[in-house]
Amino acid sequence: MNDFVNDGVDETGWDVEPGDEIEPVVQAMGRLIKVCRESAGMRVPELAEVMGYGEDMIRKIERGTRIPRPEFLDRADQVLNAQGHLRAFMEEMRKARYPKKVRELAEMEGRAVEMLLYSNHNIHGLLQTQEYMAALYEVRQPPLPKAVVEREVAARAARKSVFDREPAPVLSFVQEQVTLERPIGGRMVLRRQLEHLLKVGGLPNVSLQVMPTDQEEHAGMDGRIQVLKFADGTAIGRSDGAFNGRPVSNPRDLRLLELRYGMIRAQALTPRESLAFIERALGRL
Known part of the structure; x- marks a missing residue:
């Protein structure tokens, strides 16, 4: 699956859309991260420092209100010695990154x-190339946040x-x-x-x-x-x-x-x- 190059605006993922059927999966994955963190004897600030993310972002992910990037799960699996349990969610989180309407159309x-x-x-x-996709979103008025452009382009690609x-x-x-x-x-x-x-x-x-x-x-x-x-x-x-x-x-x-x-x-x-x-x-x- 192709991804648009990240520009540093949003490196952790996206918020879960309220009522999305993927929400229970994201919540279950968040609870598992918390269990793995506690089993590793780490507090939220310690995990945040090792992962290079803010404490608030780690808490959102653990609460299941934030969809992490697959790369986050890969790194967290290693840091928390989760033995592949977090990596098992990578494909589901990759799909969850995209808006519900896009997932339905893709299906x-x-x-x-x-x-x-x-x-x-x-x-x-x-038929669009990714740079053409990005250009279409970037000419929208009022301008879209860069993180939204990235998400939409990745979903369309x-x-x-x-x-x-x-x-x-x-x-x-x-x-x-x-x-x-x-x-x-x-x-x-x-x-x-x-x-x-x-x-x-x-x-x-x-x-x-x-x-x-x-x-x-x-x-x-x-x-x-x-x-x-x-x-x-x-x-x-x-x-x-x-x-x-x-x-x-x-x-x-x-x-x-x-x-x-x-x-x-x-x-x-x-x-x-x-x-x-x-x-x-x-x-x-």
């Missing part, structure tokens, strides 16, 4: 056998594991032309982003298409569309301009989204034409 993307994804404002998250799945899902992307031309983060960031699109667009399970700005007929004027289909025949879809933006799963609503997406694909450049378009755009940078 659905991990099960999907086919995805239909139309993006009209930004390059789709699954983790979803890209969908490209490593076996068997690979069928992925169809349609991108508005403007998303490939707006230099978010600067020309070099955009250049590396376009190079990445060429690489992903060449994968056998990926169809990447561009919707030209001068296209007179356009079925995607209601905004983004995403449809995820699963192996059991069920699916879930969402569109900015349909059903009040709520996710839908009944066949009638899904059929509407699929029909609209099919029209968008037919109106866009073909995958081969689209890759050639991206190459030309790259040449102009």
Whole structure:
């Protein structure tokens, strides 16, 4: 799983979201840290000094209100001679680091056998490089705290594991032309982003298409569309301009989204034409 480089703003983790189903796991892990610390004959100030963190942060972790980084657990396991009991939580804490909504989306993307994804404002998250992701968050207004940017980028980057799945899902992307031309983060960031699109667009399970700005007929004027289909025949879809933006799963609503997406694909450049378009755009940078 890829992590965004830490900038020193937040080295210990993130607070648990109230009501998150991961909360009991974080609390259990915190109690275990406390038991291991007491068994090692260490007080909170002593552990904080050895770990290089504040006493208040150690207490939050032990209370289960703070999600520690996996690196923290690895170090604490060694310091407290926990014999691997703390390291056993590393993968769960790695997942817990990401917001609940992101974990839920990643879970659905991990099960999907086919995805239909139309993006009209930004390059789709699954196609973004990490520096492009960071640039998108950094231009938000009012500005986001650096720790929040780091967390969001790491969460979005983790979803890209969908490209490593076996068997690979069928992925169809349609991108508005403007998303490939707006230099978010600067020309070099955009250049590396376009190079990445060429690489992903060449994968056998990926169809990447561009919707030209001068296209007179356009079925995607209601905004983004995403449809995820699963192996059991069920699916879930969402569109900015349909059903009040709520996710839908009944066949009638899904059929509407699929029909609209099919029209968008037919109106866009073909995958081969689209890759050639991206190459030309790259040449102009």
